[in-house]
Amino acid sequence: MYKLLLCLRYLRRQRLAYLAAAGVALCVFMMLVAVSVMNGFLHKVEKAAKGLHGDIIIEPNGLRGLKFYDKLAERVVAEVDAVQHASPFILSYGILRVPGQDHYRQTVQIAGIRLPDRAKVSNFEQGLFVQRDWPEPTFSPPHKDMQKRAAEHRELVTAIIEREKAGRNFADLPADKQTLVDRLETARSFLLKGWANLENADTNAKLLAELEAQLAAADAEGRDSPYLEARIQELEMRTVEPWPNHVILGLGMEGMGFRTDQGETVRVLGPGNKVTLYVFPLGRHTLTDMSPNIQRFTIVDDCSTDVYSFDSQTVYVPFDALQRLNNMGPVPRADGTVAPALCSMVHVKVDEAFADWRAVRAVRDEVRRVVADFYEPAQAKNINVLTWREKQDKLVSSIESQRMLVMIMFGILSLVSVLLVFVIFYMVVAQKTRDIGVLKSLGASGNGVAAIFLAFGAVIGLVGAIVGAIGGCLFIHNINAVHDALYNWLGFRVWSRESFFFDRIPNEIDVSVVSLVVGGAIVAAVVGALAPAIRAARMEPVEALRYE
Amino acid sequence: MSKPAIQTHELHKSYRLGKTTLQVLRGVSFRVAAGEFVAIVGASGSGKSTLLHLVGLLDRPDKGRVVLDGVKTDKLSAGRRNRLRCEDVGFVFQFYHLLGELKVMENVLLPAQVDTSILAWPKRRTERRARAAEILDGLGLGERLRHRPSELSGGERQRVAIARALMNQPKILLADEPTGNLDSKTGSQIMDVLKRFHTDAGQTIVMVTHDVALAESADRVLHLRDGQLTDA
Ligand SMILES: Nc1ncnc2c1ncn2[C@@H]1O[C@H](COP(=O)(O)OP(=O)(O)OP(=O)(O)O)[C@@H](O)[C@H]1O
Ligand SMILES: [Mg+2]
Numbered sequence: 001m002y003k004l005l006l007c008l009r010y011l012r013r014q015r016l017a018y019l020a021a022a023g024v025a026l027c028v029f030m031m032l033v034a035v036s037v038m039n040g041f042l043h044k045v046e047k048a049a050k051g052l053h054g055d056i057i058i059e060p061n062g063l064r065g066l067k068f069y070d071k072l073a074e075r076v077v078a079e080v081d082a083v084q085h086a087s088p089f090i091l092s093y094g095i096l097r098v099p100g101q102d103h104y105r106q107t108v109q110i111a112g113i114r115l116p117d118r119a120k121v122s123n124f125e126q127g128l129f130v131q132r133d134w135p136e137p138t139f140s141p142p143h144k145d146m147q148k149r150a151a152e153h154r155e156l157v158t159a160i161i162e163r164e165k166a167g168r169n170f171a172d173l174p175a176d177k178q179t180l181v182d183r184l185e186t187a188r189s190f191l192l193k194g195w196a197n198l199e200n201a202d203t204n205a206k207l208l209a210e211l212e213a214q215l216a217a218a219d220a221e222g223r224d225s226p227y228l229e230a231r232i233q234e235l236e237m238r239t240v241e242p243w244p245n246h247v248i249l250g251l252g253m254e255g256m257g258f259r260t261d262q263g264e265t266v267r268v269l270g271p272g273n274k275v276t277l278y279v280f281p282l283g284r285h286t287l288t289d290m291s292p293n294i295q296r297f298t299i300v301d302d303c304s305t306d307v308y309s310f311d312s313q314t315v316y317v318p319f320d321a322l323q324r325l326n327n328m329g330p331v332p333r334a335d336g337t338v339a340p341a342l343c344s345m346v347h348v349k350v351d352e353a354f355a356d357w358r359a360v361r362a363v364r365d366e367v368r369r370v371v372a373d374f375y376e377p378a379q380a381k382n383i384n385v386l387t388w389r390e391k392q393d394k395l396v397s398s399i400e401s402q403r404m405l406v407m408i409m410f411g412i413l414s415l416v417s418v419l420l421v422f423v424i425f426y427m428v429v430a431q432k433t434r435d436i437g438v439l440k441s442l443g444a445s446g447n448g449v450a451a452i453f454l455a456f457g458a459v460i461g462l463v464g465a466i467v468g469a470i471g472g473c474l475f476i477h478n479i480n481a482v483h484d485a486l487y488n489w490l491g492f493r494v495w496s497r498e499s500f501f502f503d504r505i506p507n508e509i510d511v512s513v514v515s516l517v518v519g520g521a522i523v524a525a526v527v528g529a530l531a532p533a534i535r536a537a538r539m540e541p542v543e544a545l546r547y548e
Numbered sequence: 549m550s551k552p553a554i555q556t557h558e559l560h561k562s563y564r565l566g567k568t569t570l571q572v573l574r575g576v577s578f579r580v581a582a583g584e585f586v587a588i589v590g591a592s593g594s595g596k597s598t599l600l601h602l603v604g605l606l607d608r609p610d611k612g613r614v615v616l617d618g619v620k621t622d623k624l625s626a627g628r629r630n631r632l633r634c635e636d637v638g639f640v641f642q643f644y645h646l647l648g649e650l651k652v653m654e655n656v657l658l659p660a661q662v663d664t665s666i667l668a669w670p671k672r673r674t675e676r677r678a679r680a681a682e683i684l685d686g687l688g689l690g691e692r693l694r695h696r697p698s699e700l701s702g703g704e705r706q707r708v709a710i711a712r713a714l715m716n717q718p719k720i721l722l723a724d725e726p727t728g729n730l731d732s733k734t735g736s737q738i739m740d741v742l743k744r745f746h747t748d749a750g751q752t753i754v755m756v757t758h759d760v761a762l763a764e765s766a767d768r769v770l771h772l773r774d775g776q777l778t779d780a
Contacts, residue, residue, distance in 0.1 A: 443634020
């Protein structure tokens, strides 16, 4: 009985105990935040990598292209039970320009995908702007939906402009605000143009057709008509491109959008605006003709996978459009046969039940078998079948080793908490030496005395861990708000999205991580208290009583 | 004829101090009958506390044996010695040795709590508290139950220590210079308290002191000199 009483009393009267609990709390807090953020980070990369490539990738060595892809996809789906869906994909590189903005050029990764198939292979639709969460997103959403979003976004931009100006004239604003308002105004005018392009799509198309007919007629008569040509050129900047020249931009591409201090995403180009892609064909080309294929596209949507480094460099176009731009379409041969069309790779979506990476590896082996069976041996040996994890190995393993490093670092810090508890308990035991002697003179056993200090340690661990866990969870939950506040206060971003891939700091809380850390802290506190407790138990009562 | 409360046989105790050994007790034999009040006097450093600790099972002799109420304690396990110390022996120290974190009442209850498991405690609680309150009341501390030791005077603290020592109704009360830290008036009050327990309740008491005058109030005075106990 005395054990409980003394344990409680020591807790209440020992200031040092609070210090130990605070130390434990701090360690739990840091450990939780570090592990949660790193885990969330990995999760996001995993999600994004799967989003881009699906669970399993079938791709040939080099960039030579994969033929009979549709048949192969069919076979894989039919023969491997765990496979839900497979679809061809083209990945190439090019330069993006904006008509009328001569200074703008941006190298991009161009993904040729099929919609709505794509939504079956990844969760592509979740990050869309116009077609968010539509079960069957396409490259030709109805104009009215695109216009609605464009108009809404324009209103948002207008509201931000009002807020930033706060009733002042442009000339009276500080320089940085002027720059911002300038950018916002540019965005607003582009968004309006995009909206108008969609609104006037039919009339513009008709007018263009008429003008082109007139030009053709003029050409036929041998007349020069520079005025007509200029009008056509001007009109072409405003028409809506016909299928398949529709593009979905990655959100966050340099110059295509930016974020305000308050965290709003501002799109400069939106639905209805036009861009030009310069593609250096991956497919067949002659040595004499190395020039890029050039094509204008109308923006129909934009997409965020949450991985900044993907989004800021990737645009999505219809598979057929990109196949053509890469000269990968079917080509008639001289002997009358047709060289088959090519794609870069086939993405395979695995059933959720097999999503675990070990299960995915087993499925990969089955897919490998199908691929080996499908192609001639000479071709098959040049085709790789990889899991998403293998494909993204460099990125994922570098993050994993970072996580390891962070965990080791914080593990060492947690040793400090054990040490802290140890030192504090050593002091408490030294302080309480006389009490220990008295207790023993009253007949208390060594184990009983040790139990007091162990329980004391456990309670401190528990209290510290709970306080730390609550604090940690609150912090992680609000980490982005805290980060924004820090940014406003310090003026720089601790978490810059350029170096960490993500816009927002991951803020998932994993219950198993929390319970592990809390449990660990309690064990650590008890371990820290163990040696002093044993010392107390071993103490000779006479020695303890002599202690003054 | 009842068994003697305490009987010691040829107790030897020495301390090693670097290379030399300090022979503190060199064959101490004495007996204390149940209900007797014995005072042990001796110069400072003569080994009085050492002897008392051996008798109270706080320490083990190098040689010799302590028999308490007929029980030979040298062969007992540590657990049995703890029990015996808890139930049959009460200690009063010169420096009171109260626990500062606990209130007066709790200090006095401590031996009862050491003796009782946490499961049995709720049942015995009321009765034990009543006994503690009664002893404290008898010592004139009825109003101070909720105070902390630091709020009491030296004499009051020593009375609390006596109450604690008597809580489990021990067969033997061992007092190590109980008045050594008090002025003569308070000291004699404490002596009166001890004598009262001796005469009224027949409490067996062994008291250690270097004050020969104080020892006079005991039934019998023993002298510790050169590691030996003598009657006069
Ligand atoms: N643990 C120990 N180690 C070394 N020497 C000790 C130890 N305990 C006691 N002594 C020595 O043994 C001798 C007897 O000590 P003890 O405390 O029994 O004397 P005492 O008669 O009670 O003295 P006092 O009247 O001052 O309390 C002293 O010289 C002391 O220094
Ligand atoms: Mg002494």
